[in-house]
Each structure stands twice: as C-alpha cells, then as structure tokens.
Amino acid sequence: EHAQDFLDFDVPRKMVFTKKNENTYEHAEHVHYACDGMNAVGTQMHIDDTAIQLHILGSFNATNAAAAASACRAVGIDLRTIKKGLESVRALPGRLERIDEGQAFTIIVDYAFEPVALRTLYDTVRVIEPQRIIHVLGATGGGRDAARRRENGVIAGENADIVIVTDEDPYDDDPVAIMRAVADGAASCGKKERDTLFLIEDRAQAIAKAVQLARAQDLVLITGKGCEQAIAVKNGAHIPWDDRRVAREAVKDIL
Numbered sequence: 001e002h003a004q005d006f007l008d009f010d011v012p013r014k015m016v017f018t019k020k021n022e023n024t025y026e027h028a029e030h031v032h033y034a035c036d037g038m039n040a041v042g043t044q045m046h047i048d049d050t051a052i053q054l055h056i057l058g059s060f061n062a063t064n065a066a067a068a069a070s071a072c073r074a075v076g077i078d079l080r081t082i083k084k085g086l087e088s089v090r091a092l093p094g095r096l097e098r099i100d101e102g103q104a105f106t107i108i109v110d111y112a113f114e115p116v117a118l119r120t121l122y123d124t125v126r127v128i129e130p131q132r133i134i135h136v137l138g139a140t141g142g143g144r145d146a147a148r149r150r151e152n153g154v155i156a157g158e159n160a161d162i163v164i165v166t167d168e169d170p171y172d173d174d175p176v177a178i179m180r181a182v183a184d185g186a187a188s189c190g191k192k193e194r195d196t197l198f199l200i201e202d203r204a205q206a207i208a209k210a211v212q213l214a215r216a217q218d219l220v221l222i223t224g225k226g227c228e229q230a231i232a233v234k235n236g237a238h239i240p241w242d243d244r245r246v247a248r249e250a251v252k253d254i255l
Contacts, residue, residue: 017070031073033066035059038127052083057096058124094226096124099244101251104216106130109243111226113140113168115151118223122159130219134210135160137223138203139182141173142232149178153185160221162213163191164198166206168224169232175201203231204246211250222247 007014007025014028036044036051043054045062047069054061069082091097099107106128112121118137125133135156139149156163163186167175179199191197200206210220222243225231230238 013074015070015074017066029073031066031070033062033069035062038124040128047079047082050079050083052086054086055090056092057127058120060120061092094228094244096121097227097244099247099251101248102255103211103214103251105214105218105220107211107214107220107222107247107251109222109226109247111224111228113152113224114145114148115155118152118155121221121223122155125219125221128219131215131217132161133159133219133221134162134164134213135221135223136164136166136203136206136210137182137221138166138168139178139224140169140171141175141178142169142171146181149181150185150188153182153187154189155185156182157186157189157191157197162196162198162210164200164206164210166199166203167201167231168203170234171232172234203241203243204250207243207246208250208253211247211254220247 003016003025007028015031016025016028017031017033019032019034032048034046036046038057041053042056043058043062045052045054045065047066054065065086069086072082094109094111097109099109108125110121112118137152137156139152153165165179165183165186167179170178179201183197183199186197198209200209207222214220225243227244229240229242231241232238
C-alpha cells in the first residue's frame with residue numbers, strides 16, 4: 001500500500017520483493033518469489049529461480065522469507081547462502097510451533113487470537129491432514145473487542161471436531177463470562193457440551209484434557225498465547241505461564 005512512498009526516498013539503491021514475474025516498480029531491483037504450496041515438512045517456495053524448502057508452515061512465511069532474502073541481497077549476500085539460512089530455520093516461538101515429545105499426534109501452539117488469524121491458521125494446518133482437530137482456545141478481557149469472542153467460537157466450532165474453551169487473559173473481566181461467549185459461538189455450530197464442547201477454566205487442565213482426548217494422527221491446536229510468558233489477571237497481576245511447557249508436561253503424563 002505504501003511501497004511507492006518508500007521508493008520515493010532519495011537513496012542510491014532501491015530493492016523490492018514481488019511475486020514471480022512482477023516488475024512493478026521502475027528504478028528498483030526486484031527479488032521475485034513464489035509460494036509453491038505446503039507439505040508435511042513445511043512450505044515450498046522459489047526465490048528467483050532457486051527452490052527453497054522452508055521448515056515452517058504458512059504462505060505468509062514465504063512472504064516473510066522473501067523480505068529477509070531481499071534484505072540479505074541488499075547487503076551482498078548470495079542466494080545460495082540465503083537459501084541455506086532460510087532452510088535452517090526450524091521454528092518460530094509461538095508461531096505454528098510444534099510440540100514433539102514422541103506422541104502419536106500433532107500439537108501446534110500458535111498466537112492466533114482473533115478471527116482473521118484463526119481462519120488463516122486453519123487454512124494452513126489442513127496440509128497436515130489430521131484425523132481430528134481438537135482446539136483449545138479462549139478470548140481476552142480487559143476491554144478488548146468483546147464481539148470477537150463469539151466469532152472465535154464459531155470459527156472453532158466450524159473447523160474443529162472438539163472444542164475446549166478455557167481462560168486466556170481475563171484481566172479484570174469475569175473469565176467464565178468470556179468463556180461462555182466463546183462456547184456459545186461453538187455451540188451455534190452444533191457442538192454439544194461434555195461431548196464435543198468442553199468449558200475448563202484452568203488452562204493447564206484444558207490443555208491436559210485435549211492431550212488425553214487425542215488419538216493417533218489427530219491435531220491439537222492451542223491458540224491465543226503463543227510463547228507469552230504470563231496470564232494477565234485482575235488488579236494488574238500476571239501469573240507465570242507458557243503454553244508450550246504445559247503442553248509438553250501434559251504429553252509426558254500420558255506417555
């Protein structure tokens with residue numbers, strides 16, 4: 001949207017990254033990229049004529065990789081070295097981060113906390129082709145957009161086989177009321193309480209429930225906090241927390 005504003009700067013060298021075969025901007029060097037799709041390993045892409053296998057999921061990560069490649073190219077790093085660097089990245093904390101303790105199912109922790117991000121997440125994880133999806137989610141208090149609570153529940157209800165609604169960051173709001181709004185959204189899609197819909201306020205217990213319910217080839221999604229290190233509660237207090245640590249502990253308890 002604002003690319004031309006930046007390209008109007010009076011600098012000796014200008015570089016942009018664009019989708020393959022686009023040469024949109026005059027007087028600028030172009031790095032062309034294409035997202036070729038996703039596989040069990042991650043995301044396949046091209047930068048110019050070089051094939052690159054990212055070990056992270058998401059077409060948006062192909063765009064991020066192209067941006068990084070452009071910055072590297074601008075300081076003289078060759079594409080072979082760029083490819084090696086991009087292919088060495090194995091995880092971004094809290095962003096489509098896999099939790100692997102040797103279990104027979106997949107666990108992914110992701111920061112997605114609002115409707116657009118949740119829909120993008122579901123579009124991304126379908127490449128895994130899970131037998132079932134078990135989704136642990138909540139919504140934030142503290143004056144955040146209350147309308148998205150129900151919408152988040154609807155998205156989970158439409159896409160997951162089992163929805164587990166839990167606490168997230170209630171701040172000074174009533175955590176149970178927040179959870180009920182999310183659960184109502186999931187219920188509107190046909191989810192039934194104590195069958196395909198569970199309300200568990202304790203987030204650790206909610207994650208443990210998801211892990212206990214998971215079978216081989218299932219996908220457990222834990223969203224809303226990513227790699228955040230605390231839960232925000234009333235009176236400005238923060239409880240130390242890490243979804244990834246809790247998920248690992250839950251898996252170890254069943255192995």
